[in-house]
Amino acid sequence: MSDSKAKTTDFGFKTVAEDEKVSLVADVFHSVAAKYDVMNDLMSFGIHRLWKRFTIDCSAVRPGQSVLDLAGGTGDLTALFSKRVGPTGKVVLADINASMLNVGRDKLRDQGLVDNIDYVQANAEALPFADNSFDIITIGFGLRNVTNKSAALASMFRVLKPGGRLLVLEFSKPESELLSKAYDLYSFKLLPKMGQLIANDPDSYQYLAESIRMHPDQETLKQMMEQVGFAEVSYHNLTGGIVALHRGYKF
Amino acid sequence: MMQLWPQLLLSLAEKVLADIIAMDQEAKPRLKRLAGKQFAFQLQELKLRVVLTATDSTILLNQHQEPVDCAIQTDLASLKRLRDPNQLTQLIKQDAVQVEGDLQVAQQFSGFFQQLQPDWSGKLASYLGDGMAHKVEVSLKQMTRVIASKAQQLDQLSTELLQDELQLTPHPLEVEQFSVDVSRLQAKVDRLQQQLTALQE
Ligand SMILES: C[S@@+](CC[C@H](N)C(=O)[O-])C[C@H]1O[C@@H](n2cnc3c(N)ncnc32)[C@H](O)[C@@H]1O
Numbered sequence: 538m539s540d541s542k543a544k545t546t547d548f549g550f551k552t553v554a555e556d557e558k559v560s561l562v563a564d565v566f567h568s569v570a571a572k573y574d575v576m577n578d579l580m581s582f583g584i585h586r587l588w589k590r591f592t593i594d595c596s597a598v599r600p601g602q603s604v605l606d607l608a609g610g611t612g613d614l615t616a617l618f619s620k621r622v623g624p625t626g627k628v629v630l631a632d633i634n635a636s637m638l639n640v641g642r643d644k645l646r647d648q649g650l651v652d653n654i655d656y657v658q659a660n661a662e663a664l665p666f667a668d669n670s671f672d673i674i675t676i677g678f679g680l681r682n683v684t685n686k687s688a689a690l691a692s693m694f695r696v697l698k699p700g701g702r703l704l705v706l707e708f709s710k711p712e713s714e715l716l717s718k719a720y721d722l723y724s725f726k727l728l729p730k731m732g733q734l735i736a737n738d739p740d741s742y743q744y745l746a747e748s749i750r751m752h753p754d755q756e757t758l759k760q761m762m763e764q765v766g767f768a769e770v771s772y773h774n775l776t777g778g779i780v781a782l783h784r785g786y787k788f
Numbered sequence: 789m790m791q792l793w794p795q796l797l798l799s800l801a802e803k804v805l806a807d808i809i810a811m812d813q814e815a816k817p818r819l820k821r822l823a824g825k826q827f828a829f830q831l832q833e834l835k836l837r838v839v840l841t842a843t844d845s846t847i848l849l850n851q852h853q854e855p856v857d858c859a860i861q862t863d864l865a866s867l868k869r870l871r872d873p874n875q876l877t878q879l880i881k882q883d884a885v886q887v888e889g890d891l892q893v894a895q896q897f898s899g900f901f902q903q904l905q906p907d908w909s910g911k912l913a914s915y916l917g918d919g920m921a922h923k924v925e926v927s928l929k930q931m932t933r934v935i936a937s938k939a940q941q942l943d944q945l946s947t948e949l950l951q952d953e954l955q956l957t958p959h960p961l962e963v964e965q966f967s968v969d970v971s972r973l974q975a976k977v978d979r980l981q982q983q984l985t986a987l988q989e
Contacts, residue, residue, distance in 0.1 A: 590795040590850075597854035600824040600841065620848055621841055623824050775792065 546684050549747030558684045559660075563634055565741045566610070566682075570636035572736040573611050574644070579731060586613070588780050592675060592706050593617045595773070595784055601625040602672040607661055607693065608632055608679020612641035618673075619650045629671075631657045631664070632679075661689040666696040677706040681752040691765040697787045703767060709774070709781035710754040716777045724749065755781050794836050798849040806846040811906035818900055820844055826856035827897045832863040840897060847900075858893035861886040868943070882960065 544555040553561060569576065577585050592614065598604065600623040606615040609630040618628045630645075632638050638656055645654060659665050661676065661683050674693050683689045693703055711717040724746040732742025753761060755772050758781075762770045767785030774781050809815045822842035830837040837859075839850040862870065866884040869875045879885040887894065908928070913921035 584792070586799065587792040587795040590799055591792060594795065594850050594852045597852045599826060599856075620843055621850075623843055625824065773791075 547748075547751045549744045549751065551747075555684055559633075562682045562684075565744050566634045567636045568738050569736055569741050570611075570634070570640045572738075573637070573640065574613075576732070576736055576742075579735065580728060584776060588706060588775055588782070589613050589617065589677065591773070591775060592677065592704050592782055593621070595782060596673045596675065596702065596704055598622060598673060603627045603629075603670065605629045605631060605664075605666070605671045605674040605693075605696065607664075607674060607676040608682070609675075609677070610634075610637040610641060610679070612645050614675050614677050615641070615654060616645055616648060616650055618675075619645070619654050622653060624652060627653050627655065629655045629657055629666075631659045631661075633658065633660050662692060663688075664692045664696050668695055669698045670696045672698055672701045673704070674701070675704045675706065678708070680705055680707050680758075681748050686753070687761055687765060690762055690767075694766045694787055699787055702784055702786050703762070705758065705762070705783040707758070707781065707783075708749040708752060709758075709778055712774060712778040716779070720779060755783075758783055794851045797836075798838065798851055802846075802849045805849070808904065808906045809846050811908065811911050812904055813907065815900075815904060816845060818903065819846070822896055822900055825893050825896070826858075827893050828856045828859035830859070830861045831867065832861065837861075842897070842900075856889065858887065858889035858891060860888075860894055864946070882963065884960075884963075 545552050546555045546558050547553075548558050548561050566573075581588075596604075596618075598618060598621045600621065602622050603626060604618045604622060606612070606618060606628060609615050609632050612630050615628050615630040622628060630638070630641055632641070635658055638658060642656055645651070657665065661679065662685050674697055676689075676693070680686055680689065690703075697703060711720050728746050729739040729743045732745075733739040736742070752758075755774065755778070759770050759772060762783060762785045766787065768788050770783065770785040772781045772783040809819070819842060823844040824842065826839060826841050828837055828839045836851060837853055839852060839856055841848040841850065862879070862885045866879050869879060870885065876885070880887060909921050909925045912924055915921075916924065
């Protein structure tokens with residue numbers, strides 16, 4: 538059954554077979570899991586915390602709601618949601634990677650957050666949840682690692698309740714030329730060095746920088762969301778467009 | 789970058805608030821009754837609409853414009869009058885305070901904050917020992933008194949400044965005068981209208 542022209546996709550700037558990307562991405566996150574939180578603070582100067590709080594604000598989460606934090610990794614968004622939905626609500630932290638899930642589970646347990654959180658190892662492209670299950674879905678810095686983004690968005694649409702909303706927090710395209718240059722310099726020269734020094738893992742951070750550049754820009758992602766059925770799709774540029782938060786509704 | 793300042797401000801405020809609530813032994817049982825409720829508060833002078841979510845151990849802060857159990861909007865001048873609960877109905881009638889949703893929720897939140905009594909000296913003592921903590925407390929109290937009196941002066945000044953210099957918030961009397969003017973004008977227009985129809989016929 539082998540096709541002479543096997544389907545390919547991007548892995549950073551490299552082109553790899555589609556079924557290879559999953560395991561390559563897995564390697565990256567197995568390798569960074571332990572140092573993931575420290576690196577996040579360092580690389581973004583702590584600003585990722587504000588991007589995440591902005592995401593929570595845009596979700597307008599209410600006590601009692603059920604939330605899916607997809608590609609939730611070490612659970613920053615899950616922690617914010619868990620406190621807000623309270624004992625009558627529920628948060629599912631789903632990630633494809635067991636190492637990231639473990640780091641997340643330990644961290645949340647240390648913060649005393651246990652009762653309303655479920656941990657599920659799952660691929661965003663084929664979510665193991667019933668239709669219409671969640672009021673809110675977030676995917677923070679996760680979509681860019683997913684091989685088939687449209688399949689993943691469609692899967693999120695399916696498990697979202699009517700009236701529910703999806704929030705995609707992801708690196709995007711800086712609005713100004715100047716910022717873009719500075720950002721390139723930072724991410725290709727400095728990031729891998731920092732990755733080397735702190736996590737002893739320059740390759741993973743080289744991948745990070747490359748995968749950011751390969752990710753669809755604001756307008757493209759907006760269209761992709763609309764194509765799988767999301768309505769009233771809009772986005773906010775944060776920190777000059779280095780990051781964008783897309784929001785779409787299922788009606 | 790500037791657009792994230794509410795998130796920065798509120799995340800800091802949320803931490804401080806959690807610490808203060810943790811310092812009051814009585815706060816937790818009182819929070820139980822509030823837990824799961826959301827209250828939004830907006831000052832006209834600021835663009836920020838703060839959403840408070842009560843949990844069973846603290847109050848969380850967010851920022852958005854969407855529906856909550858109770859939302860209150862007001863301006864600085866009326867806010868000061870709001871401290872006197874008897875003024876509330878009057879302020880609502882004057883449209884100086886807009887309430888949406890269950891007013892009881894607003895009262896419960898406000899009651900919670902008014903009764904909040906953090907045990908500062910207990911907290912201090914755990915760092916410094918009792919004797920030292922007492923000394924610090926006494927000087928802190930003195931300081932609070934000085935600050936309070938200064939704050940009052942500042943308060944007065946800012947109200948006057950807003951009213952007179954910046955003309956941002958009209959004085960209640962001005963609002964009253966304006967309403968009177970409007971109804972007079974209304975009456976005039978009505979009369980004119982009648983004359984006009986009479987003429988046309
Ligand atoms: C950069 S981390 C983001 C973690 C967290 N959301 C945050 O913002 O800190 C990306 C996460 O996406 C996960 N991931 C990658 N591909 C995935 C897929 N196909 N399905 C689900 N999760 C995936 C990775 O395992 C990793 O934990």
